[in-house]
Amino acid sequence: MIRLSHIKKSFRVSRRAGGIKNAVGSFFRRQYDTVEALADISFEIGDGEMVGYIGPNGAGKSSTVKVMSGILTPDSGECVINGRVPWKQRKEHVSELGVVFGQRSALWWDVPVADSFELLQAIYSVDPIEYRRNLDRLTEMLDLSQLLQTPTRQLSLGQRMRCEIAAALIHSPKILFLDEPTIGLDAVSKIAVRDFVADLNRERGTTVILTTHDMQDIEALTKRIILIGRGRILLDGQLSDLRHRFEGRRRLTAEFTGSADLTALPEGASLLTLDGREGLSAVSDGSHRAVFAIDGSPSALISLLSGKTELTDIAVESTSIDEIVVNMYREYGV
Template sequence: MIQVEHMNKTFKVTRRSAGFSEAVKALFHREAERIHALYDISFTIGDGEMVGYIGPNGAGKSSTIKILSGILTPDDGICRINGRIPWKERKAHVKDIGVVFGQRSQLWWDVPILDSYELLRDIYEIPTPQYQETLDELTELLYLGELLRTPARHLSLGQRMRCEIAASLLHRPKILFLDEPTIGLDAVSKLAVRDFIRKQNQKHKTTVLLTTHDMQDIDALADRVLLIGKGRLLLDGALSDLKSHRPREDATLDEIIAALYRDYRI
């Protein structure tokens, strides 16, 4: 179970104008500003839930995922996942989670995908029979086949993302954090990824927290939605509740979200 209570996170950002003289001034005096990435965030996610975490760029979605995965430490507040504090018990915590960042890679660029998987097997200390069984299952469900023998740099974006998702699931995590996993994918690849995530949740009861700007991902996968804006949690409810905010009868999910952004001025 994921438990977050009154969590806050700020970042210090330095700014300067363009030009050589401004660069020289910045050597002696830097203009700094504190940005509230997260402000008093609280939510609970139960085992086996599939939750969509949505909001505009800079709302705090990725910061939340990084705290939940143990990469960042919040300024204050409570965050426990399966009874552990992610950033304090990181080694034990990462064995229970899988993380996919749509714009980051955990695959080694110049070696075949299978070599990356073998290294991940050693890192996570996965028993060989379990590793082979999981790899066979993922290869079939994600249509990896010959991709396993191909270096990551030779794969298309859609092919690489399928391999990234498989890499995050080799150790059979209980929780899967997906940060824009379908970004830049074509329609066929998106459908394949969505179908796989749905099957993974149904078969293994994997808890999924999905951040995306593609509302079709949310509509296809999430039963519950968290809406965040300017670091504040604005809405927490069922997807059907979200759809009740229609600005008009025939409004699409994208139009509903855009209307909510305007209502909350985010």
């Protein structure tokens, strides 16, 4: 059980304008800005939930994760995770926590991955039998057998990320924080990582909090998302509801031959471009391409088109998750 209420955290950063004059000036009198990284963060996450924590760059995602990991001490507010305050009972708290920072390694650079794992076993005091069992399982599921004897610095990004995830799970944590786990990975590695996380959540009931810019990660893994912007929770809800609310209009692309006048369209449909141009609505003979925006069912528009022209191809696209997020960011002005 994770509960945050009214968490605030601000940083003081020194500020100066460019140029040599200002540089000299700041030597004598430095100006500071207070940046409110977390203005007011409250949410609850139950055991075994899998939650996507999203927001634009600089919104406060990582700061929240760092507060929950016991790395940052907030200025005010409460955070209780499984009955403990992370920064006060840090050691007890982190022994049940796994963290993957996508941009940083948890492994030792110059030694084989297996040696790093052994060191982690000692640091977390993992029982040798449990360690063996976890390692075997992780090796199999993440396909690590070829990698264990390789020094970390020789691994590719995708290989390393699989090892990082294994490293975060050696001690069977109850809660897993994934901070951009698929950043820079190829399609195959991304899917492998997603599948693994989904299995982990299903089989072990591990609570997973995922921060990412990759909306496919969110779509594949989480039902609930929390949107943060400028240090505040803007939205907290089911992904399906959000999809419904922010989906907007679908797009229909038609290719046809022959002449056509597309001024009178069924209700809910509007012409966006014809042959790549806006404002054009009628064309003479030849092959053409028209893009429409539609609300609801496309059938009326399709029957109209097929009656008037020789349709050669047709495609209906629903709003991608990326567009939904853009719509959300726009609506909340972040």
